[in-house]
Amino acid sequence: MIGLIIKRMFQLLFLLFGISFLVFSSMYIAPGDPAAMIAGPTATESDLEAIRENLGLNDPFLVQYGRYLGNTLQGDFGYSYQTKQSVAEAIAIRFPNTLKLAIASMIVAVVIGIITGLVSALKHNSWLDVTATTFALAGISIPNFWLGAILILIFAVNLQWLPVGGLNEPFYTVEGMKQLILPAITLGTASAAMIARIARSSILEVIKADYVRTARAKGVKERTVIWVHTLKNAMIPVITVIGLNFGFLLGGTIITEKVFAINGVGRLMVDAIAMRDFPLVQGSVLLVATLFVVVNLFVDIVYTYIDPRISYD
Structure with missing residues (x-):
């Protein structure tokens, strides 16, 4: 039985790695600009560019995913683009x-x-x-x-x-x-x-x-x-x-x-997808996958x- 639990724990790690990659890829290629969602309709192009640079959205895909994965392994799921609240805290509340x-x-x-x-x-x-x-x-x-x-x-x-x-x-x-x-x-x-x-x-x-x-x-x-x-x-x-x-x-x-x-969490996930709030979506999906x-x-x-x-x- 102990062997089964250990084996499943390793399977869990690989599964979560695959899920994190799929979710991150889906949000990366999804239409819409998170910077525009954050800045609002009155923002200028220079404002949008500054937000993208600050969030690291101008970096190549693998660089962004590697940074996200490294932070996740340290227990840092990032902060919401909209509320600036910690993703872990936002999920824990709901x-x-x-x-x-x-x-x-x-x-x-x-x-x-x-x-x-x-x-x-x-x-x-x-x-x-x-x-x-x-x-x-x-x-x-x-x-x-x-x-x-x-x-x-x-x-x-x-x-x-x-x-x-x-x-x-x-x-x-x-x-x-x-x-x-x-x-x-x-x-x-x-x-x-x-x-x-x-x-x-x-x-x-x-x-x-x-x-x-x-x-x-x-x-x-x-x-x-x-x-x-x-x-x-x-x-x-x-x-x-x-x-x-x-x-x-x-x-x-x-x-x-x-x-x-x-x-x-379900309602949080839907709202986060609508607002292109990538960190909230990724954190919510990882939580649901882990529990499953x-x-x-x-x-x-x-x-x-x-x-x-x-x-x-």
């Missing part, structure tokens, strides 16, 4: 909101997805199965921005049960939980539908296994058969989907943060505890 939203959405997805998949599999070909399958199809098909707008219209505007947006209260307070409900449902619905479909297929496969039939023939309680013999052995593909979806949720909160006016790889490493470790037959030695 990341808790994104993390809270991703965790809340994942809880919604796991609870709804596993329960729906389990009921659908146990009541195979019944009206409950058809309803659950329809929910899964609808959950994957409905766009986040539309679902978020509908939830706001119903529960915030008409019924006034929940706040319209924002995420500025501690999550452990009543108001903080209220602020999380609508965005968590909006973001977690598609993941819940995907988990439900995978859980249904996996449980249907496991429930026909010989050891499940043997457990029932020996008179084991149906509750034990379902929760111990069936669900546990069906969780490997489900955990894979959960891990991948959590990584996607950390980097895919952009639309939800926009709809619910949440000051998170770490989550997948955690999933690989969890495998060995769920199924002792899995070994990475």
